[in-house]
Amino acid sequence: MEGSHVNKRDKNPVIQLDDVHVTLPSRAGQVDILRGVNLSIDQGEAVAIVGPSGSGKTTLLMVTAGLERITGGRIDVAGHDLSTMSEDDLARLRAGTIGIVFQSFHLVPTMTAVENVALPLEFLDEADAFDAARRALEDVNLGHRFDHFPAQLSGGEQQRVALARALSAGPSIILADEPTGNLDSKTGKQVMDMLFALCARYSTTLMLITHDEKLAKRCERTLHMRDGRVHTSKRARAAAAA
Secondary structure (H helix, E strand, O other): OOOOOOOOOOOOEEEEEEEEEEEEEEOOEEEEEEEEEEEEEEOOOEEEEEOOOOOOHHHHHHHHOOOOOOOEEEEEEOOEEHHHOOHHHHHHHHHHHEEEEOOOOOOOOOOOHHHHHHHHHHHOOOOOHHHHHHHHHHHOOOOOOOOOOHHHOOHHHHHHHHHHHHHOOOOOEEEEEOOOOOOOHHHHHHHHHHHHHHHHHHOOEEEEEOOOHHHHOOOOEEEEEEOOEEEEOHHHHHHHHO
16 A cells, blocks of 8 residues: 555645536436535545435545546546546546445455455556555455455455455545445444544545544534535634635
8 A cells, every 4th residue: 555645735636526517317307416516625635525315425426436427517536637538547547546435345245355455456457466455454454354255254344345445556535435334333433443544644535425423523524415515514614714
């Protein structure tokens, strides 16, 4: 997990959304999922996105990752305008720059822990993919689980494998979508303690989608989504102005 991390907070935005819209067709007509979202996140900053189900939180994460296309506006991630990139270019950006942690782990069931973690590294043609994968698993205290398959791991262990995979290529950005949603409170806290510690160690930017207000308070800023829009709280505005 070395190489692309920076050691100091860079105040230049690493994630920038300007008037972003996502509109999808339905039988009842056009549905506006995101309605003019504006958002700026600095390198090394931890930002929580909270809001009710259906407010657009997951769609916001998906378009930031380049996994869904926007229908209006502009998204710049790590200096790249996502709307100008091909699917192959977006995949390479995700493999090397953006780590993603999902609620449901998304591990390949026929691969061992170390094979799952090595996937993005192999996509990048890293010569030492498996050595780096082992180091990433050791960082999340799973050095004794290299050769175990997902079905042989607890839910917390699977999420730690997913976390190791997200961090293995040394990304500058982590996008986490309800990462504790399938875990009990104690295990979820342990996973999040690791995530926050590793992001702080490597000055990794964190966008955390969560319904848990206590978890959101661990981030530097909390933004609220309602009806496809991002609303900044008075506290967040005061912190930004300080």
